[in-house]
Amino acid sequence: MSSSSIDVAAASIPANSRKGEIRRRWFRRRTAVGLQPGTITPHEQRPARMELISYSLSDYREAADFSIEQLPSLLIPDRVHWLNIDGYGDAELLKSLANDFKIHPLAMEDVVNTHQRAKVDNYDDQLFIVARRVLGPPFRSEQISFVLVGSILLTFQEDLEGDCFDNVRERLKSGRGRTRTLGVDYLLYELLDAVIDSYFPVIEGMGEDLDRIEEAVQGQPNPESLRRIHDHRIDLLQLRRAAWPLREAIQHLLRGEFQQIGRETLLYLRDGYDHVVQIMDILDIYRETCGDLRDYYYNIVSSRTNDVMRTLTIISTLFLPVTFVAGVYGMNFEHMPEVKDPWGYPLCLLAMALIAGGFLVFFWRKGWLRSFDKQGGSRHAE
Numbered sequence: 001m002s003s004s005s006i007d008v009a010a011a012s013i014p015a016n017s018r019k020g021e022i023r024r025r026w027f028r029r030r031t032a033v034g035l036q037p038g039t040i041t042p043h044e045q046r047p048a049r050m051e052l053i054s055y056s057l058s059d060y061r062e063a064a065d066f067s068i069e070q071l072p073s074l075l076i077p078d079r080v081h082w083l084n085i086d087g088y089g090d091a092e093l094l095k096s097l098a099n100d101f102k103i104h105p106l107a108m109e110d111v112v113n114t115h116q117r118a119k120v121d122n123y124d125d126q127l128f129i130v131a132r133r134v135l136g137p138p139f140r141s142e143q144i145s146f147v148l149v150g151s152i153l154l155t156f157q158e159d160l161e162g163d164c165f166d167n168v169r170e171r172l173k174s175g176r177g178r179t180r181t182l183g184v185d186y187l188l189y190e191l192l193d194a195v196i197d198s199y200f201p202v203i204e205g206m207g208e209d210l211d212r213i214e215e216a217v218q219g220q221p222n223p224e225s226l227r228r229i230h231d232h233r234i235d236l237l238q239l240r241r242a243a244w245p246l247r248e249a250i251q252h253l254l255r256g257e258f259q260q261i262g263r264e265t266l267l268y269l270r271d272g273y274d275h276v277v278q279i280m281d282i283l284d285i286y287r288e289t290c291g292d293l294r295d296y297y298y299n300i301v302s303s304r305t306n307d308v309m310r311t312l313t314i315i316s317t318l319f320l321p322v323t324f325v326a327g328v329y330g331m332n333f334e335h336m337p338e339v340k341d342p343w344g345y346p347l348c349l350l351a352m353a354l355i356a357g358g359f360l361v362f363f364w365r366k367g368w369l370r371s372f373d374k375q376g377g378s379r380h381a382e
Contacts, residue, residue, distance in 0.1 A: 048090040086159035114143040118245035133198040233290040
């Protein structure tokens with residue numbers, strides 16, 4: 001698995017990892033210090049795989065498993081071309097693509113160094129975009145790079161577990177929707193929209209798990225619930241770090257500064273921006289929910305500890321006067337009139353019972369014997 005700016009060193013550890021395991025989340029940059037800018041240095045060994053989709057309003061073609069030498073013959077004029085590259089293991093292939101499409105060296109460096117945050121860069125007549133899609137559970141992210149050159153859109157992916165573009169491919173193949181009637185900029189929007197939509201299943205799953213954690217905390221709080229709350233809070237922070245730059249990137253595109261993006265596509269990008277804003281709002285709400293659940297957990301544990309201490313205190317208070325009476329008549333002095341009285345023993349027991357009963361009535365009237373409601377975490381009246 002490739003490194004990424006929000007990925008963790010042990011990102012494959014699931015959220016329900018064994019007790020005591022630490023999920024490392026520290027940033028790790030793979031690029032050597034002092035390396036010349038624009039250097040293409042892939043950090044994985046898997047070979048790259050290319051896929052080409054070419055289409056127009058009345059024509060659709062796709063090709064796969066072809067060589068870089070065959071690529072020019074597949075780029076039919078007057079078509080929109082989508083060239084997808086999975087994997088960064090073939091440095092020579094990446095360099096050939098950079099040379100053939102005149103991709104800026106700094107853009108290619110960002111493509112292979114997958115610790116980039118989402119951004120938009122303009123290199124003369126080329127538009128370069130970095131976005132991050134998310135997967136989970138367990139939570140992890142993948143960098144997806146877009147290079148728009150004329151009527152050709154190149155996408156570079158890390159190839160973690162397929163991609164999120166199957167629906168776009170299906171619409172292109174069947175001719176449904178607007179994709180084949182509009183230009184390459186609309187194709188770019190649809191792919192960005194698919195990346196944005198990849199956040200929702202992860203967030204929804206996290207919300208359902210937070211509901212289960214809340215039920216567990218209300219029923220029987222335990223350290224496992226607290227650990228899951230902590231893990232979700234960290235994952236939400238990482239998700240926010242991925243979504244925040246994506247919102248800035250979409251907002252940058254909406255300024256209308258790029259000639260590659262048409263006015264009609266800008267209207268659709270506004271909808272994508274709204275989705276990113278919605279994602280940010282949900283993430284903020286869930287982070288606050290994690291904080292509330294953590295406080296709720298500590299409050300319940302503290303309240304139950306107080307209940308235990310109260311019970312022990314009441315028991316000690318009940319036995320304190322009884323122990324005093326038993327201690328007085330257990331001193332074995334010779335001149336103790338009650339000791340030789342035939343009614344002394346039952347009277348002593350009766351006195352102990354009356355004292356203990358009096359204390360119980362006193363505690364009850366004060367409301368100190370009211371039970372604790374385990375489900376609601378509140379105390380109910382008599």
